[in-house]
Amino acid sequence: MIRTLLAAVLALTLASGLARAEAVGDILDTNKALVEHASRLTIGPVIDKLAASGDPRAETLLKAWGDKLLGLRKSDGAFVLLKRKGAAYQLTQPDGTDVGMAKRSDINILRPNAGVRRLIDGALVEFQLSSPDLKTRTEALSIIDHHPEAGQLKPLEASLKAETDPALRARKERLLRLLTIRFGENSAKRIAAINSFGADTGLDLRGTLNPLLDTHRIIAKAGEKPKGNIDRPLIPGKTITTEAAYDLLVARGEAPARQTPTARRQALEAHIEGGKVGGIPLAQLSDPEARDRAYAALEKAGQVPRAATTREVRAAVAAHDYWVVYAEADPAMTTAAKAALAKIAVKVDAMQALDLLLEALSLASIYFLAAIGLALTFGVMGVINMAHGEFIMMGAYTGYVVQQIIPNYTLSLIVALPLAFAVTFAAGVAMERLVVRHLYKRPLETLLATFGVSIALQQLAKNIFGTQARPLTSPDWLDGAWVLNDVVSISYIRIAIFVLGLVFLCLFLWVMKRTRLGLELRAVTQNPGMAASMGINPDRINMLAFGLGSGIAGSAGVALGLYAKVTSELGQDYIVQSFMTVVVGGVGNIWGTLAGAALIGSLQKGIEWLNPSNTLAAQTYMILFIILFIQVRPRGIIALKGRAAGD
Template sequence: MFRIIFASVALLCLTTSLFAQARDLQAVLQDNRSAVESASRKTIDPLLDALLESALPEVPVFLERWREKDVWQRKSDGRFFFIRKGAGADLTLVDLSTGAEVGQAASSDLNQLKPNSGVRGVIGAALVQFQLSDPDPARRLDALAAIERDPQASHLAALRRAINAEPDAPLLARKSRLERLLTIRFDPDPAARVAAIESFHGDLAIDVRAALNPILATRLQGAVSLPDGANIARQIKPGSVALPDDAAYTLLVAGQLVPPLVTAADQKAVLIANIKEGQVAGVPVADLGTQDARDAAYIRLAVNGTVPPLVTKTRKQDILGQHVFFETYAEPVPAVTNAATAALRSIDTIVGLNRAADLALDGLSLASIYFLAAIGLAITFGVMGVINMAHGEFIMMGAYTGYVVQQFIPNYTVSILVALPLAFAVTFAAGVAMERLVIRHLYNRPLETLLATFGISIALQQLAKNIFGTQARPLTSPAWLDGAWVLNDIVSISYIRIAIFVLALMFLSLLLFILKRTRLGLEVRAVTQNPRMAASMGINPDKINMLTFGLGSGIAGIAGVAIGLFAKVTSELGSDYIVQSFMTVVVGGVGNIWATLAGASLIGFLQKGIEFMNPSNTLAAQTYMIVFIIVFIQFRPKGIIALKGRAAGD
């Protein structure tokens, strides 16, 4: 009995000693001493595997300090230490595991380990695996970002271990997603890869497509027959658009399946080189004046084995018919490629829908801009019948008003809130002055009105150049308008565009209220429908025209502030929008707010649609849009919503 107890205790001590030795970092390093002493990218992997298998908590610290060249080796026994410099000439040795001081040594008795840049990169990749389970969430997040930048097969197992112990929900979701992406690329089990691929159905993220597209990469090949076990994507017939005959034959030559083609120049050189006693393979040189004769002489040489065989066009077609051409996937497992194809097909469907939604948002944004720019023109044109070519310059005046306000009010939010009513006031006054001084004398004379307002437009542009110069002036938006509202990797819209859309809705509501619920609106509608009858009812058409022109000009000024937040504020700013404003009014129908909204929507969506079809040529988009509007007017000369009264020509 005593012997049994003694043997058990001895065995337990021996096991504990061996376990402690296996758990010692110094022992692991000594077992791989040569890999530490002369580390390279080729020799470091076994060492890192041993360190990872040890699961020692001090391994990350060692790897970090080794990467920073802060590990030393004692020459006498080859043991490794950290160094702490003391007051004297000798260096203090620090134990790798405990961090305790274990003695001193002269610098001449130590070798500093200096891994090269390649080894330091490998060490950094290994450290990522330890950082995935670091107590600090910021370090775990940095580790995930590092894996996303440079994923490796070794990261997959570490990610799976770290997922089970992750307490933070957002980090857990990110780790799980990254684990599935790495499974697609590196997991040897096809079933696991298929499951990971299927989990990404409909996912619009770019990293998913980046993981799936390489699976469906193909290589064009030619062979006598289809190879057994190959994952074939499709067969291709030679002579088609995808594979012309020459390309197909070149592919066979590259695979050393057929002899190369002999060009006419090569054939001539071979015949000259084989002239003997005035003949080539028994054919007199004088008889080689035709291509058929040269071919016959070359074929004789080929039969004798002197030159490579000649492949004629007929022979070439026969050879192509005896071979098959096909594309094979780089991925050998059909189940994986089928899953990737299905996933990408579902993603493409949702991408198409989201692109349509993004295009609709762009069209809606552009329509709101055109609505703001054109609503003032629609009011003046509809009520007064005046073609105001200077309307764009009122937009420009509003933008410059916003710029001037920001020179005195540095707070961009406050400055915009001040600039909007001030721009309305400035352009309202300018519009009233223009109507009183010029327009009122030119009623019912459309040609003279057009020429006069065009001259005023040029004069206002030159005045702006004289005051502000020719360079663009900044109209800065508030910080809360920076950036964009991003729904996913495809659909997004800038906050400035959203603000302009909201502003357009506000003006739509305000103008509807003025025209439908106020006395001014009633009088404006009366003058629009029948000015003579309105005058007989005690309404002063002259005053209404003046206020209407001022109101339209004031709205253009507010539009200028909004447009200036994302466009260049120059003297030509209004010129960029005057054509679209007139098209909006004409297409929608004059003198009606809803007509202007309809016209702005039609032109905005039409322009964005044409630009989507032809993104490389915006000038062509403008041309196509104008052609469409010309055709549209042929069928709807009074616009989408026709107005009765003077504006309609009654």
């Protein structure tokens, strides 16, 4: 039935091809049955005909159809275009003649399904491609991008010449080449299109090339080479497991299914006769071999279906060869696609390496920010400040509070950074005066006392701000990411953190190298006794160093708060890594901290890249690496040497 209809349609189409500019209304009427019950499989020719009719109304009509605004008037079955007017519809004939109003109940609205709508959209693309409206043209290209169809090739090519917008023109050209790869009329053209891209890393290109290399597995008699575009043979036991190979045979219906132990057990249970199965007493059936014998006995008696034994499986598998065959028939095509993808892969790998580098850099700057204050206090005073993480948290909460008061995010950020510094500077000085000062000669006890402060501060933050995460919103200009291409991109926040890290590095270097405070700090670091006898008050220096280190932690906290949520555990998340950074980097030198942060950041990213599914394992391996690293360089990458190192 459908076939005859199709033939009729075809004949009509051919006939109408002679008469130019056939009215769309006529086409609809001729194919009324098809249109009314449109199906994706049969409607194609009608849509094509409508699109190719040359009637200026074609676009309007197709659009109305796709938008469910085409209907049949119940009274006479005529096609009408609908326009909603309140509860009723304004009706128009396909040729544009107004035919008055009608109620909803008087019309059969056509509701094309998604498949049909896609065909309609495809046909519409042709009109849209040449539409004077730039937005419509852009949308049309998006449709092609998402649902490439063979029919789009010609219209796209045709619309190219008239395209005035250079950006759109470039996009059209690219899409045209992509469509050519998919639907080009011969292999030569398609291969040329493939080669025209070179090592382009666009996802769209890879999305086009990959389907060309789709494969499926086929079975052939042993020794026979199958027809088709062969990719590679599969060797049972090596490139394919024997079970998988056998399952291929089973799927083809050429072998009985393998039996699962459960199925066998159930089969045996179903044939218990007088305490025996197949003549074997039940008590013995806890032995798998006895079960084999029992099943064989049942098989022999014809009571159970034959099940493949291991030996049978092996024999069946050996009797066949297994091949991977391309869906694409032309070997030249697959070769070209493979070559192109290989070229792309090399470039993508390079890009990924770059991306990884950027990520590592960003992580390193986070660790650097978190560790720099710690390194300062550790370097100058030999004191491990376990509450350092809580100072980071304190800075982040300061940022949050500032945002509650100043609603402008940019302004609040500008206020929060120095304010957080001031708040944590004060907290640091207070802690130094009250606690640390009394414990200078007992570093391990400082570690524990500062830990006491740490748990108190953490709980305090929980009591004040609650346990749920508080948002620290970044200003709009920090949203989004800097996208280099499909592979390489980095969010602006990460860039900002990197810049902040640089700023702190420069600030730190400036303080250390160019100011009196820095000079005194370095003097106390190297030889406190000597510094004291030169008139430097180590007490004051220690206090300032502690304040400075804590202040930097506070500012870093604002930045980290933007990057992650602000919780009372924020500091805890970074503290161990900060310790690692200081330990690996070496004490008493900012470059050491930088090197430590770089090493830890890149190491973590590197391990995550090697084992992307498992970030927990990555951290485990990283810590193990650090433990081993300490073996080689117990005093860190950049260590003070000689007598200054104090041993």
